[in-house]
Amino acid sequence: MARPEVLVVAPLMPYLMEALQRDYTVHDRIHLSDPAALAAAAPRIRAVVANGEAKVPRELIAQLPALEVITVFGVGYDGVDVKAAHERGVPVTNTPDVLNDDVADLAIGLLLSVARRIPQADRFVREGQWPKGPIPLARKVSGARLGVVGMGRIGQAIAKRADAFGMHISYTSRSPRSDVNYTYYPDAVALAAAVEFLIVITPGGAATRGLIDAKVLKALGPQGFLVNVARGSVVDEPALVEALEQGTIAGAALDVFVAEPQVPEKLRQMPQVVLTPHMASGTRETREAMANLVLSNLAAHFAGTPLLTRVPA
Numbered sequence: 001m002a003r004p005e006v007l008v009v010a011p012l013m014p015y016l017m018e019a020l021q022r023d024y025t026v027h028d029r030i031h032l033s034d035p036a037a038l039a040a041a042a043p044r045i046r047a048v049v050a051n052g053e054a055k056v057p058r059e060l061i062a063q064l065p066a067l068e069v070i071t072v073f074g075v076g077y078d079g080v081d082v083k084a085a086h087e088r089g090v091p092v093t094n095t096p097d098v099l100n101d102d103v104a105d106l107a108i109g110l111l112l113s114v115a116r117r118i119p120q121a122d123r124f125v126r127e128g129q130w131p132k133g134p135i136p137l138a139r140k141v142s143g144a145r146l147g148v149v150g151m152g153r154i155g156q157a158i159a160k161r162a163d164a165f166g167m168h169i170s171y172t173s174r175s176p177r178s179d180v181n182y183t184y185y186p187d188a189v190a191l192a193a194a195v196e197f198l199i200v201i202t203p204g205g206a207a208t209r210g211l212i213d214a215k216v217l218k219a220l221g222p223q224g225f226l227v228n229v230a231r232g233s234v235v236d237e238p239a240l241v242e243a244l245e246q247g248t249i250a251g252a253a254l255d256v257f258v259a260e261p262q263v264p265e266k267l268r269q270m271p272q273v274v275l276t277p278h279m280a281s282g283t284r285e286t287r288e289a290m291a292n293l294v295l296s297n298l299a300a301h302f303a304g305t306p307l308l309t310r311v312p313a
């Protein structure tokens with residue numbers, strides 16, 4: 001039987017790409033590089049493989065008449081027009097759970113980094129500043145008040161870790177959860193006003209665009225720190241830059257940005273900001289587990305068995 005044909009719409013790690021190439025005929029990003037090649041292959045393309053950052057808009061779905069499944073290498077699928085896919089009867093899968101630990105670990109790592117100024121301290125030692133005098137004192141994390149924006153699976157993994165630091169945990173989400181004991185606030189402004197550290201881990205997309213705006217940052221206040229491991233779109237980036245410039249908040253640690261891999265020059269210049277390149281799930285162990293889940297979903301689809309991790313309608 002002919003190997004199923006797959007359109008890959010984002011750069012994928014070699015581990016996943018090589019595994020795909022073993023079992024499928026892979027068209028690598030021809031929708032961007034070669035529209036004529038896409039038009040020629042489209043009647044045979046049965047699956048799309050995306051990543052967390054990739055766009056799979058309605059127009060692309062419409063160009064693929066034989067499309068049967070969209071698999072996302074990532075838990076977030078805000079770049080995929082799920083509605084358009086479902087209208088066509090095309091299911092979408094993602095990679096939940098396998099990355100919870102890594103994303104939560106990095107969230108706590110960023111929180112410690114920005115409060116204890118670990119990157120600055122590293123530079124202080126390397127640049128030979130130490131013999132000239134002590135480094136300025138930092139902010140204590142253990143026992144502080146933490147707000148988590150989004151109390152899904154990763155939010156809970158973050159809270160569990162913060163709990164071990166004796167932090168007082170509150171959260172906001174669409175509705176209070178019956179399965180956690182943390183204090184609930186109905187919106188991000190009320191939450192920000194009540195805490196010293198705010199970690200953002202809510203899905204991206206239209207529903208959360210600009211959720212962390214100037215009002216939330218003002219409520220977080222001059223002693224407050226923001227950590228974003230969700231999507232750049234959840235934070236109003238110009239408002240954040242302004243809040244940092246004006247001292248409206250104390251600092252920020254950011255793994256995600258609006259126009260990745262571009263990061264605003266102003267943020268790159270600020271000493272009270274810690275920046276990482278969208279790497280929260282970026283360990284070999286977790287990325288391989290994510291890749292295996294993509295492969296298992298594809299294999300299940302082509303074997304006619306139930307998908308493992310289908311996203312809801």
Ligand code: 8YV
Nearest residue numbers: 051052053073074075076281
């Ligand atoms: C990316 C992510 O998918 O899981 C998500 O939603 O954003 C990440 O894990 C990863 O960087 C691969 O592109």
